[in-house]
Every structure is written in C-alpha cells, then in structure tokens.
Amino acid sequence: MPGMSQSKLPRIVVLASGNGSNFETIVKAQREGKLRAEILMLIVNKECFAIERAKKLGVPYKKLSKDWKGELFALLEELSPDLVVLAGFMKILPPDIVNKWKIVNIHPSLLPAFKGKEAIKQAYEYGVKVTGITIHYVDEGVDTGPIIFQHAINIDGMPLEKVEEEIHKIEHKYYPIIIDKILND
Numbered sequence: 001m002p003g004m005s006q007s008k009l010p011r012i013v014v015l016a017s018g019n020g021s022n023f024e025t026i027v028k029a030q031r032e033g034k035l036r037a038e039i040l041m042l043i044v045n046k047e048c049f050a051i052e053r054a055k056k057l058g059v060p061y062k063k064l065s066k067d068w069k070g071e072l073f074a075l076l077e078e079l080s081p082d083l084v085v086l087a088g089f090m091k092i093l094p095p096d097i098v099n100k101w102k103i104v105n106i107h108p109s110l111l112p113a114f115k116g117k118e119a120i121k122q123a124y125e126y127g128v129k130v131t132g133i134t135i136h137y138v139d140e141g142v143d144t145g146p147i148i149f150q151h152a153i154n155i156d157g158m159p160l161e162k163v164e165e166e167i168h169k170i171e172h173k174y175y176p177i178i179i180d181k182i183l184n185d
C-alpha cells in the first residue's frame, strides 16, 4: 500500500536536542545489522548538530516548535513507533506521552546517583572513583524510571575530559545493543 512501511521490523523514533552522537551510533548499528529495527525519524526540539547528522545519514527528521508537547503527541500518534528512544533529549516529557508509549533513555551516571544535567561533571566533581551509564525506561520523573542496564567504569585519577570520552564510548557501545534486546528478545 502506498505510504505504508513494508518492514516487519520493530519501529523506533529517536529524540535528541544536542550533539546527536548516540543517534548516529544507533543509525550505524542498524545499518550494520546489529540493531534490528526500522528508524522512522529523528525528532529534535531545537536547532542542533543531531540535525546535521540526520541529513548526512539520510534519516528523516523533524524539528518541533516552541509549543512542542501537542505537536510531539500528534507526531508519535502518526508514526506509531514500538519504542521511543531518548538520546540527549533535554526536555521532560509530559504524562500523556510517557503513559502512552514505551520510552527508553540513556543517562551518563550510575542512577540513582547524579540525576539531571551535567551528570558526568557532577560525578567527577563529587570525587567518585567509579561511575558509568544507565539505560532505563522513562516514567514521569527525571531519570527515575525502571533500570534496564548499567555499566560501570573506574575513573580514579582521570581528568574530566577523559571521563567524558570514556562515558561516551560505553554509551555508543551499549545503547544500540540494549535497544535491540528490548525490541527483539
């Protein structure tokens, strides 16, 4: 049928607000056959580098307006994804969206420690010797939903820049794997 997807793969959308490096690794994993999913769209809430990545990768994208909540709800209804993937989306999703779709997020700390913004820096400045990443379902709170996966790294003696690099490395390694597991296992 015209306009209808022929794919039987689970369908995902990715939401981002920033650099978009996780978005890019998700797309690359999908193209390498490591993530069995159809990536319907990148959705952003503002001008950001993730858009440049979507253009380069040939992934459809949509930038939400300032009044984004209703617009996002309608777009998700239209796309009907099996999973909404947050990859650096810097807005709190409203309850009607959280309660209707299955949503997953990646956070750069070992939750429940260091919720919210600049979590890598928060952990570093606190002086922790071990930090890591958390992949979790999204509920109505901020970084509070049920934990799916965590990976810890030792950062003793590392400068902040190196900690950031190591955290992003493990994000890029594990997010596509865990998304694939959620969708296909």
Ligand code: GRF
Binding pocket: 016, 017, 018, 019, 020, 021, 022, 023, 087, 088, 089, 106, 107, 108, 171
């Ligand atoms: C990542 O560190 C992720 O854990 C957090 O936001 C950052 C997004 O980075 N939620 P990027 O835009 O994917 O490069």
